Amino acid sequence: MIDLEQNEQVLLTSRRHWFTLFVRLFPLLLFAIVPIVIIAALQVLGSIAENSLTAGGKNFFPLSGSMPALIIFLLFSWLLCVWIGAFIIWTDYYLDVLIVTDHRIINVEQKALFSREIASLHLDKIQDVTIDINGVLATFLIFGDLRIQTAGEVEEFVIRNVKDPTTIKNVILEQHEKAMKKLRVVRIEKNDDV
């Protein structure tokens, strides 16, 4: 959970685009399918060998006796590991989040299962916001990188593959304007007091 400042309101919460999750999950889908294909192929080849040879033909992959139970045991153990792996990837995706509040921008990055980074940037520190939508898929699926130039210690704040970066940019710039207006009012009031 993120601790918000007093009177701070969350305006927008965004995550990476689902396509980035799909790209990471796709190899796992192949890992899940490959053993099933291998077993099916071995069985087919075994039965072909049995039928094509003379009376001495032998199926080298007979599904009899305790063999089916052993194959199911190994296959489902493998599938359980793939299932756990898929949820580790989903958790990594889900816990990466960009939060825009009326005070600041918070970028939470779950780098690994036990490595987490939370960066926060106050709206008045923003100098420029640029978006980078690169490629055919990114253009059609509307996702890209969001770069925020700052006047702070960290010069550039990059959030990669975020969905609908244009809307996020507009919200950030709108809030930045409001923050700067507030800052100007405070400065004028201070000057008047002096």
Add this chain to the structure above:
Amino acid sequence: MIPTLPPPPSFSITPASIWILFAVVAILWAVMTGVLNYHWKAYSIGNKAVFMKFIYLVGSSFFLIVIFLSALTFSLQ
């Protein structure tokens, strides 16, 4: 005289080795479920994690039941 190679070591999967493997898989599942649940509970923003937790538990329970039953079938045969 033609030298002969020693016979290859005989390898057989016993019910005991299957149950050891089952124990390893079950421990791995329990540890990873604990770790994932901790992350979903401690860091989750939004309520999608509750639904995904349900999907995870249903799926992994199904796999574990099938693994257990196949280990049992293998032991009894």
